[in-house]
Every structure is written in structure tokens, then in C-alpha cells.
Amino acid sequence: AEMPGMYEGDDYDLAGFCVGVAERSEIIDGGRVQAGDVLIALGSSGPHSNGYSLIRKILEVSNADLEQPIGDTTLANALMAPTRIYVKNLLQLIREVDVRALSHITGGGLPENIPRVLPNGTIAAIDHRYQQLVIAPGIPVAKDNGGVASEEMYR
Numbered sequence: 001a002e003m004p005g006m007y008e009g010d011d012y013d014l015a016g017f018c019v020g021v022a023e024r025s026e027i028i029d030g031g032r033v034q035a036g037d038v039l040i041a042l043g044s045s046g047p048h049s050n051g052y053s054l055i056r057k058i059l060e061v062s063n064a065d066l067e068q069p070i071g072d073t074t075l076a077n078a079l080m081a082p083t084r085i086y087v088k089n090l091l092q093l094i095r096e097v098d099v100r101a102l103s104h105i106t107g108g109g110l111p112e113n114i115p116r117v118l119p120n121g122t123i124a125a126i127d128h129r130y131q132q133l134v135i136a137p138g139i140p141v142a143k144d145n146g147g148v149a150s151e152e153m154y155r
Helices: 051-062 075-080 087-096 109-117 128-133 138-146
Strands: none
Touching: 051 138
């Protein structure tokens, strides 16, 4: 991840990762996606990797109180929560639903990542009425305090 202004001199980043194995016949490659399929979002546990560059800028311009309550914790604790690995949620979903594609929402957000799994000539229509169900509690606070445009929040 690019994290401008984060590291100086001998600073370094220690990161973990996970790797999965699948039978070739069970690989979900997006090849079966078709117009009319339903888009399902898994709720985020909070900001992840690239999102922290934006959060650092928001904290800088907003002079946010890191002790302000966010749900049942503080802003500081919400921001420091470990990144959840979603494999158990995905495996359960795959057992229960005919999953035809998966999209890992990273630096380009929804606008750049979802189209990668769609067939040419199709688009994803997102019903924003349900977004409060999948957005972590601290995200709206960051948006409002930082004056971030809604379009940018989808990235």
C-alpha cells in the first residue's frame, strides 16, 4: 500500500497476509456473471490499508477528538481495530448462495473494482438505501468531519 507521509528514515512496515487454496473446478473467476445477477455487500469491520491515508488527512484537517464515542468505543479504538479477514464469511456465503464473482474493494474503491468482474456492456446498480448496514460506524464520522465528498467515499 502507498502511505504518503507515513514513513521516514529507517521506519518499516510489517504486514501479514493470507493465502488460499481451491480446487480448479471451484474457482470463482467471474465467468458466469450475467445481467440481472444480484450484488451482495459484506459489512466492513472498519477502515483497511489504503483507507488510512485518507483518514490521516481527515484527522489532520478536522482536529478530531480521538476520544469521541463511536458506537460502543472511541474513535481512536475504532481506527486501531485489526483488519478482519473475511474468509469465514465468504465461505459461508459460497455454501449458501451461487456466488459467481468476488470483488475485493481496495484502493480504487467500488468504481474501479466492481467493474473488473462484470461482463462487457454491464454495470452494477447499487441500492444505496441499505448502505448503513455495511458501513462501519466510524466511516460517516470521518466523512462529515473531513468534508469528504460522497463520490470520494466510494473509492
